[in-house]
Amino acid sequence: MCEKNTNPEDESVEMVSDDSDSDVSMTDSESSDNEETINDQNETIESEDEPVEDEEEDEVIKAIRRNAENKRDHPPPITTEDFITDISFHPHEDIIAIANIVGDVGLYKYTNEENTLMESLESHTKACRDVEFSYDGKIMFSTSKDKSIMLTDVQTGKLNRFYENSHDVPVYCLTVLDENLFATGDDDGMVKLWDLRERSDKQIYRIKRNEDYISDIITNESKKYLLISSGDGSLLTVDLQNRKFHMQSEEYEEELTCLGIFRGETKLVSGSSKGKLYLYNWNEFGLHSDAFPGPKTTINSLVPITENIAVTACEDGNLRATHLFPHRHLGVVGQHQLSVENVDICNTGKFIASSSHNNDVKFWNIQYFEDFEKVSHKHKKHERKKDLENNLPSSKLKNASDFFSGLA
Numbered sequence: 001m002c003e004k005n006t007n008p009e010d011e012s013v014e015m016v017s018d019d020s021d022s023d024v025s026m027t028d029s030e031s032s033d034n035e036e037t038i039n040d041q042n043e044t045i046e047s048e049d050e051p052v053e054d055e056e057e058d059e060v061i062k063a064i065r066r067n068a069e070n071k072r073d074h075p076p077p078i079t080t081e082d083f084i085t086d087i088s089f090h091p092h093e094d095i096i097a098i099a100n101i102v103g104d105v106g107l108y109k110y111t112n113e114e115n116t117l118m119e120s121l122e123s124h125t126k127a128c129r130d131v132e133f134s135y136d137g138k139i140m141f142s143t144s145k146d147k148s149i150m151l152t153d154v155q156t157g158k159l160n161r162f163y164e165n166s167h168d169v170p171v172y173c174l175t176v177l178d179e180n181l182f183a184t185g186d187d188d189g190m191v192k193l194w195d196l197r198e199r200s201d202k203q204i205y206r207i208k209r210n211e212d213y214i215s216d217i218i219t220n221e222s223k224k225y226l227l228i229s230s231g232d233g234s235l236l237t238v239d240l241q242n243r244k245f246h247m248q249s250e251e252y253e254e255e256l257t258c259l260g261i262f263r264g265e266t267k268l269v270s271g272s273s274k275g276k277l278y279l280y281n282w283n284e285f286g287l288h289s290d291a292f293p294g295p296k297t298t299i300n301s302l303v304p305i306t307e308n309i310a311v312t313a314c315e316d317g318n319l320r321a322t323h324l325f326p327h328r329h330l331g332v333v334g335q336h337q338l339s340v341e342n343v344d345i346c347n348t349g350k351f352i353a354s355s356s357h358n359n360d361v362k363f364w365n366i367q368y369f370e371d372f373e374k375v376s377h378k379h380k381k382h383e384r385k386k387d388l389e390n391n392l393p394s395s396k397l398k399n400a401s402d403f404f405s406g407l408a
Contacts, residue, residue: 074351074365074394075110084355086130089346090154091137096346096353098361099128105142107154110363119157123150130174132182143184145170149194163201167192175217177240183226185214191228191236193243205243209236218259218268220282227285229256229270237285249286252278260304262324269324271299271312277322292327294320301343303352305369311352313340319354319364321392331390334364364394 082100089096095118098106103124109116124144132141139160140152147170149163167186176182185191189210192203212231219226219240226238233252238245255273262269268280270288275296278288298315305311308325311333319340321330336356343354345366355361 072112075112075115075363077363078108078115078361080106080359080361082359083357084341084359084361085127087342087344087353087355087361088131088133089344089353090133091135091347093137094346095154096344096361097131097133097140098355099123099131099142101127103128103144103146105131105140105152107140121152121157123152124148126170129170129172132174132176134176135179141174141176141182143171143174147171149174149184151196161196163194166201166203172213173216175219177219177223177226181223183217185217185228187213189214189230189232191217191226191238193226193240207236207238207245209245209248210234212255215255215257216259218261220261220265222265225285227259227268229259231255231257235270235280235285247286249288255298257299258302260302260310262304262310263307267324269302269310271302273298275299275314277302277310277312277324279324290327292322292324294322294329298339300339300341303343303345305345305349305352305366309369311343311366313343313354315339317356319343319352321369329390331392333366333392333394334362336360336362366394368393 078098080098080100082102082104084098085101086099087096094110096108096110098108103122103126105121105123105128107118107121109118123142124146126145128142128144130143133139133154134141138154140154141149142152143149147165147167149166149171150159151161152158153160166184167190169187171184171186174182174184180196181193183191183193189212190206190208191214193205195204198204210228210230210232214228214230216229217226223240225246226240228236228238230236233254233256235249235256237247252272254276256270257273258271260269261267266282268282268285270278272278275294275298277292277294277299279290279292281289294312295314295316299312300315301313302310305321308323309330310322310324312320312322314320317336317338317340319333319335321333322328323330334354336354336358338357340354340356343352345352350365350367351363352366353361353363
């Protein structure tokens with residue numbers, strides 16, 4: 001439409017040119033009267049043509065503006081020079097910690113308008129693999145391929161406590177359990193429990209039942225069980241209160257990569273290297289009660305958004321939302337160009353952040369998930385492929401039907 005020249009002034013030029021070439025002579029008064037008549041005709045043409053053109057263009061412009069000029073409702077991306085290994089939101093403030101492969105941790109203050117690097121901590125000599133905050137947010141825990149564990153004062157940036165050789169092999173993951181206890185797992189399947197009240201740098205409990213790396217460690221509010229997923233494909237359960245082995249599942253034919261607790265702490269969910277979500281009833285950790293297949297790509301991390309909805313970080317570069325009860329893929333929350341390795345949710349629940357192999361951290365506004373909980377998904381047929389490709393409001397991409405809905 002924009003390529004066409006429909007300017008009435010061009011028509012006016014053509015009409016004047018035609019009259020000037022006419023063999024009929026006119027007096028000055030006749031010429032003046034004729035010009036007035038032509039101008040009146042041109043005004044009539046303008047009044048008739050312009051509203052139609054404006055009306056047609058107006059709908060297109062409105063649709064474009066709805067998709068291109070939305071106000072920013074989330075912080076801008078953070079791009080780093082080094083590969084990002086983990087991210088963690090502060091439990092009370094608008095701060096996110098970003099760990100990298102050279103052993104440093106950056107603390108960023110985030111807003112919808114900008115992100116500010118507050119401090120860069122040179123924490124470890126090798127890759128920092130996990131970073132977490134204490135429950136009160138005063139201490140930052142980090143662990144590394146150099147086998148060390150560091151506790152850093154968030155306000156001052158000073159080292160609070162240091163465990164130099166905490167494991168015999170590189171540490172893979174760390175989880176803060178309460179104000180005193182934290183747990184770590186390493187590349188060989190060793191799990192250790194630590195108590196900050198102990199003056200020595202020795203663990204208070206250790207267990208090795210897995211034959212591959214410990215991918216995730218989690219517990220619930222009652223702290224009765226410690227649940228541990230592993231690259232060997234098994235789920236290990238430790239009686240945390242009595243500090244003893246409880247049970248171990250049979251090995252799956254895929255790695256168990258991440259864990260989450262849902263449904264009022266009655267369900268445990270594990271992601272896998274084949275894109276499946278395994279669901280366990282609480283206290284029945286020997287065998288899953290249900291399995292929900294997704295796209296055939298590794299789920300590297302997951303985060304509970306509500307009691308029923310999980311967002312998974314996938315190797316194909318997508319963040320996907322899944323309604324677990326009943327099972328239904330809701331769609332794509334956001335996307336990166338490369339594999340998404342980590343995902344976390346902020347203290348208010350308004351944003352999630354994700355990091356990828358592209359050395360970037362992106363933020364996604366997920367407030368709309370509150371409305372999903374009010375919608376019944378039962379007794380409806382859904383196309384799995386269509387649901388997997390559906391772009392949710394936070395996605396950088398728009399569904400074609402959403403764009404053209406304004407033109408109807």
